[in-house]
Amino acid sequence: MHLLLIGLSHKTAPIELRERVDFQARGIARALEAVASSSTAREAVILSTCNRAEVYAACDDLARARADVTAFIGGFHGVERADIVPHLYDVSDLQVARHLFRVTSGLDSLVVGEPQILGQVKEALTAASEAQTVGPVLNRLFHASFAVGKRVRTETGLGSGAVSIGYAAVALAKKIFGEMQGRHVLVIGAGEMGKLTALHMKSQGASQITIISRTMAHAARTAEAIGGSAAPWDEMDTALAASDIIITATGAPSPILTKARIEAVMRRHRNQPLFLVDIAVPRDVEPAASEIEQVFVYNIDDLQATVRENLARRTSEVARAEAIVGDEVGKFDAWFRSRGAIPTVVALRQRFETIRRSELERLDFKMAALPPDARARVDEITHLIVEKLLLMPTEQLKALGDAQTVGAYAEALTRLFGLAEPTAADPRTEDDAADQAVGDTRVARVEPFSPRESRVRSGRQSGPG
């Protein structure tokens, strides 16, 4: 069994081509069905985001599957072969694991370490599970990749720090107030930027959003769009005193929130912290306002500076993340290699089971006199003996490293036990059986993910999708 990946991403293809090769738009389920029926791939998962379109496959014949999948990608989207092939990358076996691990870690993302991709990869696996195009190999590969993504995020700073203005403002607000729940947000000015930041705060749990604009109608429209309320311009002081976070984004030529005005607000505010996010140019908040105790003023340049710092910090964490990916590829490699012995293991088990059954049948007349539960006990005991006998050889075969040794062992076992090639009526069930035989518990340890949760996660976070 081989692993194969063919795809394109923001690194190899221009936006025009990525827009045309959009599996999401044409329906992932349909695409999975098409790839399963049109190619020799035994398992397939399609990962489609706005920055990448990738087909992951498990196959027996690498060259044929490669040709099939390449033809499928072009054919499915109606793109000429010559237009798409120069932009495709294709990798096989362990390089597939490395690539996917890098993708889920955010190492391959446009914005390094962005969090959305992990949810998108989870969704890709869910879609493939629903379409029943996933088998043990890709299942294992993808679950391993989720673990890598999680490890990279907890053990390195790759995903830490906000890398957009909206995120940076929310992260700061959380560092001041603890949580967004119960916070009142006031937006002064009904522009797009203020609206986006307010939406972001709302999605993070801010309980009340108020919009103030010089034109009440404008404020009301924006308030309706984001589920907040509007207040008239001349009631600003009341609104200021009731707010914890104030986002200013007006086109006013001179500051509307002067130091004296905020001092007055703070008296009514009983010195609770006040966070001012000034994203207007020219500034809406007088710089001297930050001298007031418990008042935190961040303007657009400050926010941009933190974003830049965070990006730099992420870049410095890349090496650590790559080391984790390398480590995990090694673990996956060990598992992948152990699968080389699987046909032999399956054949050996089938052989033992056949002998057990035929012996039980042969002795059936002698056991006829036994009560049913005693016969069941005999069946159980013989089964256990077979399991015990096979345990050690299975473990040993599983631990074999290179293909040559596996071949030698397989040949020896075939001769010693007179094994035939395993009957491969349905390769997938065979693989499942083999997987049980190899008895790996690591898949079970990977956190079971809920597709709903991952959708919520990716839905809540805006960013380069």
Add this chain to the structure above:
Amino acid sequence: MNLVPFLLYIVAFAAYGWHFARRDPAVGRIATTLLVFAALSHTFVIGMQTMEAGRVPIGGPISATSTFVWLLTLSYLYVEMTTEERAMGVFVLPLLIALQSIPAFRTAVENRSPVLQSPWFGVHVSSLLFAYASFALACVIGITYVLLFKEIKAKHLGVFYARLPSLQVLDRMNQRAIMIGWIFLTVGVVVGGIWAAEARAYAATDPRVQAMSLLDPKIFVALLCWIVYSFELFAARRIGWGGRRAAYLSALGFAIVLLNLVPVSYFLTKSHNF
């Protein structure tokens, strides 16, 4: 015997420092485990001394310091386990180590003065030690609050921004620690007053009992503490002196506590030199 927990505190501090620098959750768990071991060994030491002396070893400045460190460790572990925040450990541990170095290298002499046989004695000393442990935590939390506050205010988001909980959480923790400390301080001082009045009746000749007055340094400084913390609690609730001012006050309060706990006990007091 106090040397073993002392050394374990140093090892735990190294682990907390490493955790703070690398932010590796596994190292954090190791740090907590080490501190739990330090606390257990310290519990054992105090238990042995209790059995030896027939009561909790608090009759003398050296053993009282050891008991204080032990209480502070337990309080810190409680805070850490309930809030899941480990970043504070790196600030608390140096304090534990500095204070534990006193009993670690000196033998405590348990005082058996007849004045100390009163049942009030245990309540007085243990509630004050517990109050001081709470104030120590409040001080550490206050320091971290100020560090984080300065980073956010100066728009220079760095080490503390990445590691500490939010200002709001720190402020709330600080207020709670001070509230608890203040209650125990009040109990300890009131009980001390009652006890001193009683002691005049049965140990009037003891020079220490005669020195029990508001002007004795130990008592004076304790009352000063009470005033500082009372003001802090009042100011935080009534005049909006939360946040950074409360943090500064809790640091000031604890500086006074430390003054009372070590130099005053050793050199100045005439009433409390048991």
